Amino acid sequence: MDSKIWYNGEIKDYDKVKVPLLTHSLQYGSGVFEGIRAYETEKGAAIFRLREHVERFVNSARIYRMDLKHSADEISRAIVDVVKINGLKSCYIRPFAFFSSDAIGLSTTGKETGVCVVAVPFGQYFGDKAQKGVRCKISSWRRINSDILPILAKASGNYLNSVIASNEAEAAGFDEAILLSKNGYLAEGPGENIFLVKDGKLITPGLEADILFGITRFSLLELAESLGIEVQERQIHRDELFTCDEAFFCGTAAEVTPIVNVDGIKVGSGNVGEVTKKIQKTFSDAVRGKLPEFRDWLTYVS
């Protein structure tokens, strides 16, 4: 890939950075990462909720006793620099920290860390289904829970749970999986939080469902408030997916993606609903700097 990246404090060519095959994080999934988008605005590229993403990244590293050796400010600056240096108008940004020592042992004590920031052009995660809506399967795999692994850390290893659920859904002919929590309540998608719409109100699972506390989710709660839409954060029974009026995923990659069918049953009318459309449009305008009240979500690159 012909791209400049930031690696341990320096700008380098993507192709020139080498890590040993036996890195702890490659063998054991012990990396932590972020997914951030930058959007094209009339004042150039703008990074969505940079502070919140870097804060989550630093906290993920802290949970895994990983010494990032760079402050949140330095990492934020690196993210801005990588977008700028690659001349990207809009992109997906991947900060990633990992144990880079090549050793077999499980303990990470004393292991070196590598920290990088990579940015790549990126379109709609679900392609044209971002508008038409996705068909989902409730996974036979449960969402990992905080008795087992810290769910607030955006750690590489957690994503095996997402990968196995996605693979199962795709193999069965669906676009995406929906995972239930250990108690059988609605949790989230493999890489997205979930909202239902019922009688004009939004309903979304809370932390007790062991969800990743998504930054898009949190932003939509603010946005809904500004639109005067009531939101309930509560445990959601699986069958509410079949009795709600609308449903949608949200996340950095997925943005706001309608869910039109679950396990072969239409969600509401089976078409993209009006509340979803309104949230999707408002979010899209906000991240592109068109709504002054949400401009503090954006960090302009130049």
Ligand SMILES: Cc1ncc(COP(=O)(O)O)c(C=O)c1O
């Ligand atoms: C498991 C999971 N849930 C939810 C989300 C949405 O989080 P965010 O809006 O911070 O991207 C993501 C994406 O990072 C995710 O991987």
